[in-house]
Amino acid sequence: MRAVDIIIKVRDQIELTTEEVQFFVTGIADGSIPDYQVAAWAMAVMLNGLSTRETTDLTLAMAYSGEVLDLSAHVPLAVDKHSTGGVGDKVTMVVEPIVAACGLPVAKMSGRGLGFSGGTLDKLESIPGYRTDLSRDEFIAQLKAIGIVLTGQTGTLAPADGKLYALRDVTGTVPSTALIAASVMSKKIAAGAQAIVLDVKVGNGAFMDNLDDARELSRLMVEIGKLSGRRVTALLSDMNQPLGVAVGNALEVKEAVNTLLGNGPADLVEHCLTVAAHMLILGHKVNSLEEGKKLAESMISSGKAFEMFHRLVKAQGGDVSYLDHIEKLPLAPVILDVAAEADGFITEFNARVVGETSVELGAGRAKKTDLIDHSVGFLIHKKVGDLVHRGDILFTVHSASQAAAAMARVKVLSGIHISSEKTSALPIFYGVVQ
Numbered sequence: 001m002r003a004v005d006i007i008i009k010v011r012d013q014i015e016l017t018t019e020e021v022q023f024f025v026t027g028i029a030d031g032s033i034p035d036y037q038v039a040a041w042a043m044a045v046m047l048n049g050l051s052t053r054e055t056t057d058l059t060l061a062m063a064y065s066g067e068v069l070d071l072s073a074h075v076p077l078a079v080d081k082h083s084t085g086g087v088g089d090k091v092t093m094v095v096e097p098i099v100a101a102c103g104l105p106v107a108k109m110s111g112r113g114l115g116f117s118g119g120t121l122d123k124l125e126s127i128p129g130y131r132t133d134l135s136r137d138e139f140i141a142q143l144k145a146i147g148i149v150l151t152g153q154t155g156t157l158a159p160a161d162g163k164l165y166a167l168r169d170v171t172g173t174v175p176s177t178a179l180i181a182a183s184v185m186s187k188k189i190a191a192g193a194q195a196i197v198l199d200v201k202v203g204n205g206a207f208m209d210n211l212d213d214a215r216e217l218s219r220l221m222v223e224i225g226k227l228s229g230r231r232v233t234a235l236l237s238d239m240n241q242p243l244g245v246a247v248g249n250a251l252e253v254k255e256a257v258n259t260l261l262g263n264g265p266a267d268l269v270e271h272c273l274t275v276a277a278h279m280l281i282l283g284h285k286v287n288s289l290e291e292g293k294k295l296a297e298s299m300i301s302s303g304k305a306f307e308m309f310h311r312l313v314k315a316q317g318g319d320v321s322y323l324d325h326i327e328k329l330p331l332a333p334v335i336l337d338v339a340a341e342a343d344g345f346i347t348e349f350n351a352r353v354v355g356e357t358s359v360e361l362g363a364g365r366a367k368k369t370d371l372i373d374h375s376v377g378f379l380i381h382k383k384v385g386d387l388v389h390r391g392d393i394l395f396t397v398h399s400a401s402q403a404a405a406a407m408a409r410v411k412v413l414s415g416i417h418i419s420s421e422k423t424s425a426l427p428i429f430y431g432v433v434q
Contacts, residue, residue, distance in 0.1 A: 001019075001020065001023045003024060003027060003033045003037045003041070004037065006020050006023070006024050006041065007037060007040050007041045007044055010041060010044035010045055010048060010050075011044045011048070013048050015051055015053075015054060016050075016054055016057075018057045021054060021057040021058050021061055022057070022061045024041065025058065025061035025062055025065055025160045026061075026065065026160075028065075028160040028163050028164055029065040029066070029159045029160040029163070035167060038163070038164065038167055039167055039171045039173075042164065042167060042168060042171060042173040042176070042179065043171065043172070043173055045173070045176050045178055045179055046172070046173040046175070046176040046179070049176070049177065049178055050178040052220060052223065054178070055178045055181055055182055055220060055224070056223075056224055056227055058178070058182040058186075059181065059182040059185045059186045059189070059224050059228075060186075060189070060228070061160070062158050062160045062161040062164070062182060062183075062186035063158055063161075063185075063186040063187075063189040063190045063228075064190075065158060065159050065160035065161070066154075066156045066157050066158055066159045066160075066190065067136065067156040067157055067190070068157075068189065068190050068192070069136065069139075069140070069157070069190065069191055069192030070192055071105075071107055071140070071143065071192035071193065071194070072192075072194065074140050074143060074144050075105040075107075075143060075144065075147075076105075077104070077105070077194055077195065077283055077284070078105045078106070078107040078143065078192065078193045078194060078195075079099060079104055079105070079106055079107075079193055079194075079195045079196070079197070079279045079282055079283045080106065080107060080108050080188060080191065080193035080195070080196045080197075081095055081096070081108070081196065081197040081198070081199060081275055081279055082108075082184050082187075082188060082196065082197075082198050082199065083198075083199040083201065084180060084184065084198070084199065084200050084201050084206065084207060084208065084217070085201060085206065085207055086201040086205055086206055086237075086239040086242075086243060086351070086355075087205040087239065087242045087243070087247055087351040087352070087354050087355035087358070088242035088243040088244050088245070088246060088247040088252065088351075088354075088380070089199075089201070089239075089243050090120075090123065090243075090244065090246065090252040090253070090255055090256045090259075090268070091199060091243070091268075091271060091272055091275060092108065092110060092120045092150070093120065093123065093124070093252070093253065093256035093309070094256050094259050094260055094264070094268070094272045094305075095272050095275050095276045095279070096108060096148060096150055096312075097148065097260060097299075097305045097306070097308035097309040097312060098260075098272065098276045098296045098299045098300065098305045098308075099276050099279045099280060099283070099296075100146075100147045100148035100308045100312075101299040101304040101305045101307070101308040102276075102280060102285055102295055102296070102299060103147070103285070104147075104279070104280060104283040104285050105143055105147045105148070106147065106148045106149070106150075106279075107139070107143050107148075107149055107191060107192060107193050108149065108150045108151075108191070108193075109139075109151060109152060109153040109154075109157065109187055109190075109191045110132075110150060110151070110152065119364075120150070121151075121152050122249050122364075122372050122374075123249045123250075123252050123253055123256075124150070124253070124313075124318070125249070125372070125374065126249045126250035126253045126322075126329055126330060126374040127253065127313060127318040127319060127322050127323070127329070128318070128319045128322065129317045129318045129319050130313060130316055130317060130318035131151070131316045131317040131318075132151050132152040132316075133151065133152060133154070134149065134151040134152075134154070134316065135154060136154060136156060136157075139151060139154075142315050142316070145315070146308075146311050146312070146315055147308075148308060148311070148312050149312075149315075149316075150312060150316070151316065153187055153190070153191070157187070157190045157191060158186045158187050158190040160186075161182075161183050161186045161187060164179070164183070165183055168183075169365065170366075170367050174207055175207045175208070177208075177213065177216060177217050177220065178220075180207060180217060181217055181220045181221045181224060182224075184198065184221060185221055185224045185225060185228070188225070188230065189228050189230070193230070194229075194230060194231065195230065195231040195232075195279070195282035195283055196225060196230055196231070196232045196233075196282075197232075197233050197234075197235065197275055197278045197279045197282065198218065198221055198222075198232060198233070198234040198235065199235055199237055199275055200214050200217055200218045200221075200234050200235065200236050200237065200433075201214070201237055201238075201239035202214040202236055202237065202238060202239060202240075202430060203238055203239040203240035203241075203351060204239070204240050204350055204351055204352045205239040205240060205241070205242065205350070205351020205352045205354070205355055206239035206351075211236065211430055214236050214430075215236065215431075215433065218234035218236060218433035219234075219433055221234060222234055222433055222434065231282050232434075233278050233281075233282060233432065233433070233434050234432070234433040234434075235274070235275065235278065235429055235431075235432055235433075236429060236430040236431045236432070236433070237271065237428060237429050237430070238426050238427055238428060238429070238430065239351055240348075240350075240351060240384070240426055241348075241349040241350070241351050241380075241383060241384050241426060242349070242351050242354050242355075242378070242380045243267065243268055243271060244259075244264070244265045244267060244268035244380075245265050245268075245379050245380050245381070246377065246378070246379055246380075247354055247355070247358050247363070247377045247378040247379075247380065248358060248361075248363045248374075248375075248376055248377015248378065248398060249330075249363055249372060249373075249374040249375075249377065250329040250330040250331070250374045250375055250377075251377045251378075251379065251398060252377070253322075253326070253329060254326045254329055255268070256309075257306070257309070257323055257326050258326075259272065259300075260300060260305045260306040260309055261300075261303075261306055262300050262301060267383070267428055270428055271428055271429075272296075273293045273296045273297055274289070274293065274428070274429065276292065276293075276296035277289050277290075277291075277292025277293045277295075277296055278292065278432075279292075280292040280295060280296065306323075309323065310323055329374075330374045330375035331375055331398070332373075332375040332376050332377075332398035332399055332400060333375075333399075333400060333401075334397070334398070334399045334400065334401060334402055334404070334405045335396060335397070335398055335399075336396065336397040336399070336405040336406075336408075336409060337393045337395075337396050338393065338394050338395050338396070338397065338409050338412070338413065339390075339391050339392060339393055339394065340382075340388045340389065340390055340391065340392045340393075340394050340418060341390060342390055342418050343388065343389050343390055343418075343420075344387070344388065344418040344419050344420050345385065345386065345387055345388075345418065345419055345420070345421065345422050345423045346382055346383065346384050346385065346386050346388060346416065346417070346418055346423070347384065347417045347418070347419045347421070347423045348384065348415065348416060348417040349380065349382065349383065349384055349415065349416050350415030350416070352415070353411060353412055353414065353415030354378055354380070354395075354412055354415065356411075357378075357407075357408050357411045357412055358376070358377050358378060360404075360407065360408070360411075361373070361376040361377065361397075361398075361399050361400070361404055361408055362376050362400060362404075363376050363377045373400060375398060375400075376398050376399050376400060376404075377398050378395050378396065378397060378398065378408070378412070379395060379396040379398070380394075380395050381393050381394060381395055381396070382394050382395075383425065383426075384423060384425060384426045385423050385424055385425035385426070388418065394413075394416060395412060397409060397412075
């Protein structure tokens with residue numbers, strides 16, 4: 001069996017056998033198939049897709065390319081959530097402490113930034129000392145001890161996905177439905193959570209820019225979950241504008257802390273309460289969405305959610321003084337407010353433009369060896385549907401230089417449209433797939 005023959009079959013839209021999928025994934029994991037052939041195969045998948053059966057085979061092969069955890073031996077039920085990636089998406093840092101504070105163990109292996117989408121691990125590493133490289137034993141021990149763990153995937157868990165994930169980021173193959181589904185679900189299966197809520201983003205700032213594609217991805221991941229014995233719910237959420245206010249790494253940590261303290265922006269709060277409620281339903285803590293949101297809200301108002309985030313950061317070596325004094329987190333040397341140049345209603349605040357520009361500022365990676373600047377990013381002060389007047393601040397740039405701030409100002413303004421016609425606010429969610 002040769003890798004080139006498998007690439008040719010995908011190129012020519014000929015369905016792969018289970019054995020061929022397993023052979024290729026094994027080659028990714030052990031390095032016997034070089035990056036250039038993996039990249040060629042990923043592009044063929046991006047262009048031609050895979051069948052549901054091929055995608056399921058790919059998912060299971062990647063999950064079993066390394067160790068698969070069985071958390072049922074350590075906690076009665078572990079839940080997880082995963083976002084398909086967005087701009088300003090700091091939901092994990094808010095939702096996981098809320099759910100864990102409700103007494104439901106949360107076991108999550110998160111990812112780095114992918115394309116224009118920020119990564120939870122990059123954000124958490126804004127906190128000095130925070131470890132994202134826990135071993136299997138540390139992962140399980142922390143879950144048992146405090147009921148929450150949030151780390152990167154280890155080399156022994158879905159190693160084939162780890163290598164493919166990094167290559168997708170730099171080869172233009174991020175938006176493939178099959179590769180997204182297999183990547184997400186292989187990590188979830190390998191990490192051992194029995195119940196999973198998927199936050200599937202839809203819009204210009206997501207890898208799925210239309211609702212039909214997002215529903216297809218959701219159905220595929222829910223089906224894969226069912227076939228692997230997991231309970232899965234997928235939420236279709238809007239990503240046509242940044243979520244919340246902050247976009248960047250340290251900026252998003254600050255917003256997550258403020259949200260856990262009860263001072264979050266309305267759209268982010270509603271988003272997090274809804275995701276948390278669905279996790280609580282899957283975890284048998286509540287029976288309805290309304291009951292779940294009320295319980296989640298009580299964890300914020302009581303301070304228990306922030307206390308749980310504190311425990312998480314401390315357990316993984318982070319300096320918790322940065323949570324108690326968020327002004328200590330990295331701050332960019334140049335801060336530029338950008339004002340509206342006309343009166344009217346905001347009809348577009350393009351999330352993709354914001355995300356791509358944040359990468360140019362240094363908040364993300366153009367290539368996998370790039371270093372992250374945790375201090376840079378944006379604060380978004382207006383939303384679609386808002387009435388603005390000339391001189392109102394639309395957004396604030398946090399950058400490393402005046403030249404970078406000037407570049408960011410021009411690019412982000414190009415994605416903002418202001419009209420005299422009144423425009424409705426965007427929805428937070430479009431639906432649920434179960």
